[in-house]
Structure formats: C-alpha cells, structure tokens
Amino acid sequence: EPEVTQTPSHQVTQMGQEVILRCVPISNHLYFYWYRQILGQKVEFLVSFYNNEISEKSEIFDDQFSVERPDGSNFTLKIRSTKLEDSAMYFCASSYTPGLDTQYFGPGTRLTVL
Amino acid sequence: ELKVEQNPLFLSMQEGKNYTIYCNYSTTSDRLYWYRQDPGKSLESLFVLLSNGAVKQEGRLMASLDTKARLSTLHITAAVHDLSATYFCAVNSGGSNYKLTFGKGTLLTVNP
Numbered sequence: 371e372p373e374v375t376q377t378p379s380h381q382v383t384q385m386g387q388e389v390i391l392r393c394v395p396i397s398n399h400l401y402f403y404w405y406r407q408i409l410g411q412k413v414e415f416l417v418s419f420y421n422n423e424i425s426e427k428s429e430i431f432d433d434q435f436s437v438e439r440p441d442g443s444n445f446t447l448k449i450r451s452t453k454l455e456d457s458a459m460y461f462c463a464s465s466y467t468p469g470l471d472t473q474y475f476g477p478g479t480r481l482t483v484l
Numbered sequence: 485e486l487k488v489e490q491n492p493l494f495l496s497m498q499e500g501k502n503y504t505i506y507c508n509y510s511t512t513s514d515r516l517y518w519y520r521q522d523p524g525k526s527l528e529s530l531f532v533l534l535s536n537g538a539v540k541q542e543g544r545l546m547a548s549l550d551t552k553a554r555l556s557t558l559h560i561t562a563a564v565h566d567l568s569a570t571y572f573c574a575v576n577s578g579g580s581n582y583k584l585t586f587g588k589g590t591l592l593t594v595n596p
Contacts, residue, residue, distance in 0.1 A: 401582060413527065413572065415583040426583055461526060468582035472517055472529040 372396045374476035376462050382482045383452055391447045391479045393462030402445045403463040403473060404437065406430070413461065418468075419445065452483045486511050486577050490587035497563050497594055505590045507556040507573035515576040516556045517584065518547050520569045527572065531558075563594045 375394045383389050395402050404416040417427040419437055436448045445464075449456055459480050463473040487510040497503050507516070514535055519527040531540045533549035533556060540547050544567065546559045556573055570591045574584040 403583070405584075412588045413574075413584075413586040415585065418582050420582075428583070465582075468576075470515075470534065472532050473584060474529065475519075475527040477526045 374462055374464055374474050376460075376476040376479050378479060379477065380480045380482070382484065385454055385483055386451050389449050389452055389481065391449075391460050391462075391481070393445045393447070393476055394443050395445055395462065395464030396466075396474055397443070399464035399466050399474075401425075401465045401468045401473075402437075402439070403465075404447045405461045405463060405475075406458040407461065407478075408458045416447070416460075420468075449481075452481075454483050457481055457483045486513070486575060486585045488573060488575050488585050488587040490571075490573055490590050493588055493590060495590055495592045497560075497592070499564055499594055499596055500562050502562065503560050505558040505560075505571055505573075505592075507558070507587055509554050509556075509575045509585075511577055512551070512554070513575050513577050514549070514551045516549050517574045517576070518556070518558055519572045519574065521572060521589070522569050530571075560592070563592075565594050565596060568592055568594045 377392045402419040405413050407413045415428050417431045418425045434450045438446050459478045461478045462476040465473045489508045516533045518530040521527050531547040536551040538549045544561045549556045570589045572589045574586045
C-alpha cells in the first residue's frame with residue numbers, strides 16, 4: 371500500500387541553525403501538508419501546498435518557515451533559524467482530493483532544538 | 485475560528501465494555517475525520533465522514549456524524565487491549581480551506 375515517507379526520523383540541532391525536513395508524498399496525490407505536534411499536545415496545521423504554491427498557512431508558519439517541492443517527488447519544510455519552541459514532531463501529509471478523502475500522514479520527524 | 489473539542493480526554497475502560505468518545509466543533513462543516521495514534525507513531529486514518537447522518541463501522545469502532553448538532557461520536561464496542569491508543573477527531577471547514585483542525589485527542593486505555 372502506498373505511504374508517505376519522511377526523513378530523517380529524528381533531527382537534533384542547535385538553536386539558530388537551519389533544518390530541512392523531507393517528505394515523499396504518495397505518488398498520485400496533489401495536495402501536500404505539514405503539521406506539527408508538540409509533545410503531549412494536539413496536532414497543529416502549518417501549511418498546505420498545491421500546484422507548486424502555498425494554498426493556506428497558519429499563524430505558526432511565519433517567515434522562518436518555507437516549503438518547496440524541488441522535484442516531482444519530494445516536499446520539504448525548511449526552518450531557517452530554529453528556536454527552542456520549534457521542538458516538536460513534524461508530520462507531512464498528502465491527499466488526492468482535499469476534503470473528500472483522508473489526509474495520509476507520514477511517520478513524522480522528531481525535531482529537537484538544543 | 486474553528487474549535488474542535490473532544491471528551492473525555494482520558495478514558496480508562498475494562499475489556500469487554502462499551503464507551504463513546506464525543507467530538508464537538510464550532511462552525512458548520514460536513515467533513516470530519518477520525519485518526520488513531522499509537523505512542524510515538526504517526527496518525528492512522530480510521531474514518532472519513534462527509535455528510536449529515538453518515539455512519540461508518542470498522543470492527544469494534546463505529547463513527548457517526550450529526551452536522552446539525554456539530555457532533556461526531558466514536559463508539560467502542562466490547563473493547564479489547566489492542567484498542568489502547570489516542571484517538572483524534574479532525575474537522576475540515578470546507579470551501580477552499582483544506583487544513584484539518586484537530587481536537588486534543590482522547591487517550592484510551594483498555595485494561596484486562
């Protein structure tokens with residue numbers, strides 16, 4: 371069964387460093403998303419992406435964040451200058467038809483900012 | 485702003501018992517999703533409910549949606565230990581907004 375994959379599974383970085391989290395969505399999906407989950411808390415939407423542009427973003431997704439689909443398969447989330455409060459599990463998700471089918475989530479990248 | 489509330493947040497139950505998790509949301513929507521999350525794992529899709537009165541069942545779990553009451557329920561029948569997990573409901577407010585707004589989750593523990 372097709373699945374969303376993410377790398378790395380765990381990333382440790384120093385405050386102020388840049389990190390890039392990578393995702394490979396399900397191949398025929400058209401809509402891509404990033405969510406994050408701070409330990410023990412609910413899942414929060416960051417950004418959605420369609421047709422090579424951001425379709426929606428949350429207040430969390432400020433100028434420190436960016437997303438890109440550099441080729442036909444990868445979808446990346448970049449955090450330019452990490453803060454301690456960026457420590458969380460970051461989930462990538464994809465869907466074929468937004469709203470009408472489920473969003474399939476990847477296994478997540480645990481980001482630890484020291 | 486769409487708010488999604490789940491209750492209870494913690495649920496400890498005996499094997500073989502029945503229980504219901506409730507998910508209320510604050511604005512009109514006919515798109516509601518249930519996910520399961522095991523500790524340290526990702527979110528697994530359980531149900532997609534896309535219309536008022538929708539009911540879906542898979543094994544010991546049954547989900548329903550009442551869009552007029554802005555309420556979805558996840559009913560657990562004859563619980564078994566393997567159902568222990570955190571269950572999230574999520575709502576898509578529709579239109580051109582595709583994001584999911586999640587509830588805080590219900591941590592279910594099924595005891596032998």
